Amino acid sequence: MLTLYAVPVSLYCAKLRIVLRHKRLSFDELPPPGGYGSDEYKKLVPAGSLPALIHDGLQISDSEAIGEYLNEAFPDPDMLPGTPADRAKLRELSRFHDTRLEPVVRALFPHISANKRDKQFVEQQWQSLVERLDQIEVLLPKNKRSLTLADCGLPITAIWIAFLSAQFERENPMDGLLATYLENLGDHQAVAAEIESYQASLNAWQKTL
Ligand SMILES: N[C@@H](CCC(=O)N[C@@H](CS)C(=O)NCC(=O)O)C(=O)O
Secondary structure, eight states: OEEEEOOTTOHHHHHHHHHHHHTTOOOEEEOOTTSTTOHHHHHHSTTOOSOEEEETTEEEESHHHHHHHHHHHSOSSOSSOSOHHHHHHHHHHHHHIIIIIHHHHHTTGGGOSGGGOOHHHHHHHHHHHHHHHHHHHHHSOSSOOOOOGGGSSHHHHHHHHHHHHHHTTOOOOOOHHHHHHHHHHTTSHHHHHHHHHHHHHHHHHHTTO
């Protein structure tokens, strides 16, 4: 029995839904009891963060740890294939996304509403975002390949970058190799299905602003 503690618009929860979908695993998705960081949730998941997985009494937080666990516990299809060197490069891409690119995107969230926006901060942060996108492009595969753990975070971050580009009236900076890579990922059913449902959640969330 797999239970994912998640909320619809969390990027890292979406990343794991792609993994679960691709592996055709059935799972229950539940909101954190008592809410984000609540004492009630921390009793179940001490880190208080989302996503978290419960599998037959085992509790794991952190999307990278959960993704690797799922890949080992349910090895077909293998989402971390190849030699030790290949796997290291996949982990490098995945960690770069989580620790370098996504935080730059997340830092822009408080500036979505025009009346709370610090234009100078957005300008500087946008430059950092473009720099991170240039850096991640170097780590991307040059050719189409099977879906790996390293490919599950970026499609959702890309939805946010497109959304923020529209909010800040800027050109979407994802082009070239990055755009082709994302287009190829959309051919995977698990990615396409998550993009569709995530976009609907984001649209609903936007209406609450
Ligand atoms: N590195 C963590 C990041 C998870 C994360 O930042 N989750 C957000 C929701 S998208 C969260 O739980 N924030 C509240 C908190 O950390 O208490 C992972 O990959 O799981």
